[in-house]
Amino acid sequence: MGYAFSRADIAYLASPAGAAALAGAGDFALTPASLLKDLERIRRDHGDHAPALVETVRLRRRAAAKLEGAGEWLFTDDALQQATPSPVARHRARRLAGRTVHDVTCSIGAELTALADVCPGVIGSDLDDIRLAMAAHNIAARRNVLLVKADALVPCSTAEVVIADPARRADGRRTHDPAKLQPPLPDLLAAYTGRDLAVKCAPGLDFDKLGWEGEIEVVSLDGAVREACLWSPGLAEPGVTRRATVLSSTGAPWTLTDADPDDIPERGPGEWIIDPDGAVVRAGLVRHYAAKHGLWQLDPRIAYLTGDRVPEGVRGFRVLDRMEFREKPLRAELHRRDCGPLEILARGVDIDPDALRARLKPRGSQPHTLVVTRIGRAATVFLCATP
Incomplete structure (x- = not known):
C-alpha cells in the first residue's frame, strides 16, 4: 500500500525546505538492508517528515524508468x-x-x-x-x-x-x-x-465480451504489453476495430490493424519460429502480422509463427530439430547436444517451464531454446538455437 501521504506532507514536500530535505535524503541508499538505519538518520535531521521524505525518494527512483522528467514529482505508491x-x-x-x-x-x-x-x-x-x-x-x-x-x-x-x-x-x-x-x-x-x-x-480483458463498437488498441513498450485503449467510433480510424501498436525506446514505432490483409499459406514448419509481440497476440492480429512479413502459423489456433526468414528487428528461433514432446528422449537429446542454459517457451500446452527445466536437468555449456506447443492434437517440441 505504501505510505499514506497527508495534505501537510504535500505542502512540506513542495516547499523550498522540503525540496532541500529531499535532495539530502536522496544521498541515502534506502535499500531493504539499509532502510531502517537510513530512516533513523533522516528522522534525526527532519523529525516527523522522515517517512514522507523516504517514500518520495524511493518512488522517484522507481519512476525514473517509467516517467520522463519526473525527478521532481510527487507520487503515491498506487498512483505510480x-x-x-x-x-x-x-x-x-x-x-x-x-x-x-x-x-x-x-x-x-x-x-x-x-x-x-x-x-x-x-x-x-x-x-x-x-x-x-x-x-x-x-x-x-x-x-x-x-x-x-x-x-x-x-x-x-x-x-x-x-x-x-x-x-x-x-x-x-x-x-x-x-x-x-x-x-x-x-x-x-x-x-x-x-x-x-x-x-x-x-490488456487482459476479454474484448469479445465488451461489445465495443469503436476501436480496441493494444499497446506494448519494449516488448511488454502495457495497456489496451478503447477508442469510441468518432476517434477510431474508419474500418478499424482492432489495432496493435508497438513502441520502442530505441526504434521507430509501428502499428497493425484488422484492416490489413490476413491471407497466409498453410505449410509445415519453416526454418525459423517467431513469437509475435504481445500486442499483436492480444489484439488478435497474428494472421495479419504473418501476412505482412511472409510468415505462416504452426497451427491455426496457436500464436507462434514460422517462416524461412525473420522480420527485421524481431527475435527469431532457428529450428535445429523437431520432436514429439516426451521428456525422456528430449532429455537425452539435450544431453547429446551439451545443452546448458535452457530457455523454454510454451503455448497451447499445460506445462510449467521452470518445472520442466528442472526435470530435464540441462548441465552442459551450449545455450538452447525449447518451443513447446501443440500442432493439431499432438504436443510438439522444437529444439532451437538461442538467438
Whole structure:
C-alpha cells in the first residue's frame, strides 16, 4: 500500500525546505538492508517528515524508468503503479492533438503532461484530494491545464474528448472484471454516451465480451504489453476495430490493424519460429502480422509463427530439430547436444517451464531454446538455437 501521504506532507514536500530535505535524503541508499538505519538518520535531521521524505525518494527512483522528467514529482505508491509510461501517454496524446481533452481520472497528472504538449486546453479531475494536490505540484508549469475535483461518472465539462483510466484493483486485488473497475467500466461508458471517449483498460480483458463498437488498441513498450485503449467510433480510424501498436525506446514505432490483409499459406514448419509481440497476440492480429512479413502459423489456433526468414528487428528461433514432446528422449537429446542454459517457451500446452527445466536437468555449456506447443492434437517440441 505504501505510505499514506497527508495534505501537510504535500505542502512540506513542495516547499523550498522540503525540496532541500529531499535532495539530502536522496544521498541515502534506502535499500531493504539499509532502510531502517537510513530512516533513523533522516528522522534525526527532519523529525516527523522522515517517512514522507523516504517514500518520495524511493518512488522517484522507481519512476525514473517509467516517467520522463519526473525527478521532481510527487507520487503515491498506487498512483505510480497505475501511471501511464511516458512513451505510451505521448502516443495517445498524438491521436488527440489539437482537441480539448478532459481526463476524468487524472490522478497525479502523468497523462496530463503529454496532453498539454499537443492540446490547446486540458482538464484534469479526480475525487482524491491527495492525488489532485500532487498533480497540482507536478504540472505547475503547464498553463493550459485546469484541475478540478469531480466524480468521473458525473460529466462536468464540454471538452471535445474525454479520457479515463479506471483503477484495476478491487478488494486489494487486480481484476479483469469490467464491472469491478473503479469507476466501473459499464457505468463510465454509460455516463459519456455519444461523447468522443478514450478509456485505458487492462490488456487482459476479454474484448469479445465488451461489445465495443469503436476501436480496441493494444499497446506494448519494449516488448511488454502495457495497456489496451478503447477508442469510441468518432476517434477510431474508419474500418478499424482492432489495432496493435508497438513502441520502442530505441526504434521507430509501428502499428497493425484488422484492416490489413490476413491471407497466409498453410505449410509445415519453416526454418525459423517467431513469437509475435504481445500486442499483436492480444489484439488478435497474428494472421495479419504473418501476412505482412511472409510468415505462416504452426497451427491455426496457436500464436507462434514460422517462416524461412525473420522480420527485421524481431527475435527469431532457428529450428535445429523437431520432436514429439516426451521428456525422456528430449532429455537425452539435450544431453547429446551439451545443452546448458535452457530457455523454454510454451503455448497451447499445460506445462510449467521452470518445472520442466528442472526435470530435464540441462548441465552442459551450449545455450538452447525449447518451443513447446501443440500442432493439431499432438504436443510438439522444437529444439532451437538461442538467438
